[in-house]
Amino acid sequence: MTDYRRLRVALLGAGAVGSHVADLLLRHGDELADRAGARLELAGIAVRDVDAPRDVELPRELYTTDVEPLITGADIVIELMGGIEPARSHILLGLGSGADVVTANKALLATHGPEVFEAADRVGASVYYEAAAAGAIPIIRPLRDSLAGDRVVRIMGIVNGTTNYILDRMDSEGADFADVLADAQRLGYAEADPTADVEGYDAAQKAAILASLAFHTTVPLDAVHREGITGITADMIEEARDAGLVIKLLAVCERLREDDGESISVRVYPALVPREHPLASVHGANNAVFVEAEAAGSLMFYGAGAGGVQTASAVLGDVVSAARRHMAGGTGVGESTRANLPIVSIGHVVTRYQITLEVADQQGVLATIALLLSQGGVSIATLVQTPLTPANGRRGTARLIIGTHRAADSALSAAVDRLTASDVVEQVVSVLRVEGE
């Protein structure tokens, strides 16, 4: 066994991910040393309660509540506590005392990323966060390094496993949102309070991180347009299927080119995706990130988006990278945000809408609706009209599924407002954007 230099690793947090990270560090010590060129010595695990039950059994003497000396004595700090504080202060303390930092904390990076990266730059340290964006899927290095010589045009990501699990089961079983959510909670795929997942907050944090990397631009979380999936019904999914589409919660990061220069859009919403698109075959709680770049063309990265041991793999990859950098010497490579492209609001985004209406089944309705749409510069691409029989609706009404041509979201949204206000429209049943065509 080679006699490697020892690097002291401080682990903050022993939850689902942290306990697996500690376990793998201990069990695969020799192998990791060979790969890193240094022995990764787990100096301690900072926890709130030393006696709390854990997912994985670890030597009791590793646990400590005395977090500051653990951090300041470490070469590498792994932050897996989550949340903003005290995670932020701990990371800054680690960087300030010369450690490299590995974190999976998407909430922190999406809100305090620039502060953390600047602190690292000041001391020439590095921050690694492969686990923050799509669990075990290697997406950070591909975007930051492999595509660094290319220009990313668009990212479409299924980056939240809970919502993909729910939508996929709704799609395969014809089930309702509430029923599948309840079942997902029972099975542990969704949390007791599912808000962060189903309202798209988690996906929005990841979208901010991915867009920052892809477009070399600081993307504040509040610049990410966000819509959740709570309004998605079994009917909408069935209608999508009939049209050869599937509903996915997408994080879309897009480079826009207008006459006055480039800008970007970052948005999270449920969208209709053609069934033949690679993202349509991402089932269950899996994640996938579809990247379109000017030179590389279309790429897709697929895998487990969550899970303790899966995410631990991404964290450990970062730990080995940090150790190799320590041994190689030199400063860390900072984040590049020099492009600093303007971020446009959702109104500027150009997409297609699919609008489902219930309308009065009478002469002239189509002309009225076409007029209402065209007044705002929205034109109809496809139209399917189904008279509603008494069995599935009120007599005298018809269902109208309108696919629009591409238009600015502000125009589409205003057109939907006009439809809602119109006398001939009984109900705007659903409005969904179409992506990936």
Next chain:
Amino acid sequence: MTDYRRLRVALLGAGAVGSHVADLLLRHGDELADRAGARLELAGIAVRDVDAPRDVELPRELYTTDVEPLITGADIVIELMGGIEPARSHILLGLGSGADVVTANKALLATHGPEVFEAADRVGASVYYEAAAAGAIPIIRPLRDSLAGDRVVRIMGIVNGTTNYILDRMDSEGADFADVLADAQRLGYAEADPTADVEGYDAAQKAAILASLAFHTTVPLDAVHREGITGITADMIEEARDAGLVIKLLAVCERLREDDGESISVRVYPALVPREHPLASVHGANNAVFVEAEAAGSLMFYGAGAGGVQTASAVLGDVVSAARRHMAGGTGVGESTRANLPIVSIGHVVTRYQITLEVADQQGVLATIALLLSQGGVSIATLVQTPLTPANGRRGTARLIIGTHRAADSALSAAVDRLTASDVVEQVVSVLRVEGE
């Protein structure tokens, strides 16, 4: 515009990839400088003939036949000449004079990788080769860095676009190998001499590179078992489809666990893959690498496996990485081959076979065949017997499709030999391995 330090870049080769690399370096200079933290100055392009026609128009004064001073004066050498010599000597000269090297040369890395990596280690330089394994798909960094803390169990890769294009068209059109190959040659998907692709040599080189990285083991090219696709017929593909399978040329890199320790197997052959496996949906000339790791679970990386501008994207990502390393200082991170696992021959590999036979349609045939198989420790998992009518075969024979249970390849292969020699077997129509179940 920030006043960056200049790094001199020498480009060797101006073919389909090289000309796009030069073009992007020149066109995106400012953007690349912001990302790399250094201005990438294209010092020259070494070519055999300054006046030869090129894919992309570039300033004529960049071309030179005087390659040595170009190399020794460079901070970063990009080798895109292909072949062993003079590429090898040029790379060693570059490393020896303190440059980092970027290469897409899979033939060189698969045969002289250790020599090149040792030369880099000696001077603390780095060798980058993202473009050598699956074109534009970021797979090298994920394996070397993102999965460095995990244990790869298996890689199954579609790493040759030409053969995937041919097999995919045979599958979708029911066409014969020779016809599709001729068409692929006409369309530029296959070369005039298609041997390197259709006989699996290209895939074997990539398999050696991927397995070396994944298992931290030097994998010599001659340790890679290799079979091509020239024996695949329209009938075999139709039979596969009827059974819910598709034939793909796979590069399989596998970690084997036996009582006496771990070993690895690296092999390239056409295999039957279930249609629901993610690799089955990789169409046309695309590539995909499916990775199973102990902690991370299943990952897939998908994209364009070839093409000048696509591959140029991977090369430029490496150039930016090399530039960042130059600016950060420190030594390069070498390849880790410390695990150095033994590589077993194909006979030790455990898979399932699907064997298609034409047999005498008479009493007792099944018993004879089951006996012949079981004598070598091979047992039958599935069996479909179809009497052949005069329309599709000789009277008095039947077609038998046998799916075996998993067994060592040596046992399966010996069993097929016994079948071939048997009186009741008119013809062994096809023998294929099944992967990805």
